[in-house]
Amino acid sequence: MPVTDKRAPGVRISDLSVVYRTGAGELPAVRGVDLELVPGTITGVVGESGSGKSTLALSMLNAVQPPGRIRSGSVDIDGLGDVVTLGGEDLRKTRGRHVGYVFQAAQNSLNPLKTIGKQLLDLGRSHEVDDLPGLVKEARSLLDRMGLDGARVLDSYQHELSGGMRQRVGIMLALVLNAHVVVLDEPTTALDMITQATILRIIREVHEERGLTTLVITHDLGVVAEIADRLAVMYGGRLVEQGPTREVLGAPRHPYTRGLLQAIPRLVGDIDEARALPGRPPTLGTIPPDGCVFRERCDVRMDVCETGEPPVLTIGPRIVACHTAAGEGEQKETVTTGPTRGEEQA
């Protein structure tokens, strides 16, 4: 049961659009995304490769890389304000200190010429940490908890660590400054199943101990099922469905979420039951400008889907963007509160 901690800041992403400049002009990788991270919860974002997950995650730190830029929208973090409007030293001090970030390519997130310990000290000095020995101790204990020999790892260079060890170092560096918002982009991709389970458990534990607000990005529904309180499903730069993890996975409302679930081969049961989604996810250039982004692959599409933007409907604790749900809930324009506290699943 996640504790809604008083210290945990809430995060409100509103109408966020991020574009990349390409040969065909600026194309949106994230479009009109509204997402609230409830204080003290873990939110999972799932979606196929290229759906805009990392772009969304980078926006949380106002760190979209050229040729990309945030075209519109805001990312409001309690106590920090709208990070999209932050710049210079204010932005730098926010990164790392207040918002911890685990980079998707966490295996390559370290300077090859310095030991992990020295990079940790650089991090501490960058954020004016006075108690550097305390920081080292904290780092060591985090690493120990993740099943590594902390002292040895701090004394190592990147090339002396395996991919999975580096990934855990990346997680440690995101947590060690005690940031209260933590963004993890594919934190367990380089890990085997058992290590992955350990790491997810540690993330969950630290999250609860410290009362964090956490966003976990993954393409693996198993990971979100294990760790996330709330789940947001992304497709072609849009959030197509969100809600409490159990409800979304137990009774998916959006045809894409249904497709994703059906595509998972079960460990027990007939392998033929797993049906891969037909077709391929869109790329920047092939995302349709109007109508539903998913219609090419949707088995229940209607005429209106070709031209009409699906309405964003709030149905109880869930939000669905699909014409099939029309008339069931309230439209986004009339509801601005989003999910409220106390509604998380048990």
Place this chain on the structure above:
Amino acid sequence: MTLIGVPGRSGGIAVVRRLAGHLARGLVMILVVTTISFLIIRNIPGDPMAAKYEKLVEQGMSPEAAQQAVNVLYGFMPTGSMWEQYLDYMKGLARLDLGQSLTVPGTGVGTVLMSAAKWTLIPVLAGTLLSFLVGIILGVYAAIKRQGKLGDLLAISGSLLHGVPQYVLALLLGAIFTTLIPILPAGGTADIMFEPGFNAGYIGSLIQHATLPVVTYALASYGGWILAMKSSVVTVLGDDFILAAELRGMKRSIIFRYIARNAILPLFTILALSLGMLFGGAIFIERIFNYPGLGLMLIDSITGRDYALMGGAFLLITVAIIIANIAADLLYTVIDPRVRSGGEAA
């Protein structure tokens, strides 16, 4: 806890092993170069030794005395089997006896080489280091400002200077500063009016005479440095760990150090090699500015058919390259942890 300790793990053995490899390869190189020198000296058309011998006999010397004289000149007996001659020659070399110079009669090749070497060593060393320093600093700016005018300008200056042959640059600078605006001497190492020694007049004159060769050499190699550094910095800027450091909110000064240290690393190989080549590298410049270094000496030895001197010069160049390689290797051991541990990942 040895957080800041020097990682000693098995590093020493790897260094010794590589050093031994370098020395072995160096010996082979020396053997090849000296053997080729011997074969050239012994087999050039017209047989200079036979010619010398006959000339001495014609001048009235007894055959024995003539043979003795030729032996002193070349370091081996022109009689006896090829193999005996070769062994004699090598034995001489092992005693550091490089034979006698023809162009500077009565002087050992070693002495001639050393007196010429200092006139090459100092200007070329100064020029190389000067252009290296200026080139890498401007190279960093050219990379960081590569979207702007300054970056373009720096890159263009690099490409232009890199494309101009050394001798064109030398002729151009010579024409400008000795003829058009005659503020610098046209040749030599110092005015004869000054007593060689540690006095202001002589040293001032030395510097005046060295200015054109040094500046020409520096300008000629500056383009290479700035282009190499720029491309190296651009590569590092694209590395994941730089973005990761930014996402962790590292200070700009620390990130700058990460970039600079990683980018300069590959350039040390080029620096060591160009320092190794330094003895052979200034032929045109020394010729044009009539500067009595090794380049000029090599030209004189070729025109004077002074094969012993040529052989000695080639040997010196070879040894310099070997030493440069070893120096580069030791340098990498100090600055690159991946080399230090022999490249084996844990």
